[in-house]
Amino acid sequence: MPSVIAIANQKGGVGKSTTAQNLGVALAERGREVLLVDLDPQAALTTMCGVAVGNGAVTVAECLAGSAPAAEAITRPRCGTTVRARLPETVWLLPGSLALAAFEVTHAGAEDRQLRLRAALREVGGRFDYVLVDSPPNLGLLTVNALAASDGVLVPLQLEFLALRGMQALFQSISRVRDAHNPPLRVIGILPTMHRGRALHSDEVLSRVRERFGDLVFEAVVRSSVRFPEASAGGLSLLEYDARSPGAEAYRRLAEEVESRA
Ligand SMILES: Nc1ncnc2c1ncn2[C@@H]1O[C@H](COP(=O)(O)OP(=O)(O)OP(=O)(O)O)[C@@H](O)[C@H]1O
Numbered sequence: 001m002p003s004v005i006a007i008a009n010q011k012g013g014v015g016k017s018t019t020a021q022n023l024g025v026a027l028a029e030r031g032r033e034v035l036l037v038d039l040d041p042q043a044a045l046t047t048m049c050g051v052a053v054g055n056g057a058v059t060v061a062e063c064l065a066g067s068a069p070a071a072e073a074i075t076r077p078r079c080g081t082t083v084r085a086r087l088p089e090t091v092w093l094l095p096g097s098l099a100l101a102a103f104e105v106t107h108a109g110a111e112d113r114q115l116r117l118r119a120a121l122r123e124v125g126g127r128f129d130y131v132l133v134d135s136p137p138n139l140g141l142l143t144v145n146a147l148a149a150s151d152g153v154l155v156p157l158q159l160e161f162l163a164l165r166g167m168q169a170l171f172q173s174i175s176r177v178r179d180a181h182n183p184p185l186r187v188i189g190i191l192p193t194m195h196r197g198r199a200l201h202s203d204e205v206l207s208r209v210r211e212r213f214g215d216l217v218f219e220a221v222v223r224s225s226v227r228f229p230e231a232s233a234g235g236l237s238l239l240e241y242d243a244r245s246p247g248a249e250a251y252r253r254l255a256e257e258v259e260s261r262a
């Protein structure tokens with residue numbers, strides 16, 4: 001069975017989708033079969049993978065609703081047109097769409113509403129070594145589905161003033177899901193993101209994060225770089241767009257650490 005990892009933080013714009021994509025490609029470079037799951041109604045990960053979801057296309061929303069099997073929705077991220085693009089053949093995507101937004105409302109009364117993703121992944125899990133689930137910036141039913149379906153949680157944490165605010169709420173949600181639905185769920189690690197160098201106090205925040213969370217914090221630290229949004233705009237991971245950049249190397253380092261902890 002695969003190692004299922006939820007990428008979660010209810011704070012917006014901390015690098016969750018970027019981490020799902022680049023960690024996925026980094027694991028695939030190491031020879032692993034990887035499925036990226038886009039569980040955010042904004043479907044940023046889907047767009048970042050160069051996938052346009054057309055009318056009538058099957059996405060993870062239909063899988064959660066039980067109207068289509070996940071195998072029908074899984075697709076390959078598009079390599080894009082950049083000559084340097086090199087997408088390992090072992091990366092796959094279960095796309096998201098705005099239709100996910102309706103799930104919380106339409107399934108509010110369903111008894112198994114927290115366990116729909118787990119059920120959907122059960123049928124396809126055998127094909128993959130890792131399933132990385134990108135979650136939306138809130139602690140609602142979709143994030144609960146991500147946590148309930150996962151073996152571990154990876155928390156991207158933006159190195160900025162008030163970085164730690166909100167971590168307690170996230171850890172409480174993780175404990176609640178663990179108690180109610182998923183006893184083995186654990187926090188795999190915290191990934192410091194968007195390190196901006198000394199001038200903006202990133203080092204100070206990073207030491208505070210390490211003081212507070214100790215070994216839970218990965219050695220890999222992702223620096224802030226305009227190459228990330230540039231890569232996404234072209235439907236590429238940074239590992240394809242600028243393979244030797246510090247950002248790409250940070251995600252390769254993260255992949256190594258994740259494999260040693262998973
Ligand atoms: N290390 C980085 N340096 C600079 N920009 C980054 C970095 N990581 C991500 N970004 C950019 O920051 C923006 C937010 O990143 P991303 O979408 O990965 O965050 P998110 O946590 O998934 O956001 P949301 O909560 O909205 O889903 C994107 O434009 C992305 O390209």
Ligand SMILES: [Mg+2]
Pocket residue numbers: 016017018040044045134135136
């Ligand atoms: Mg996102």
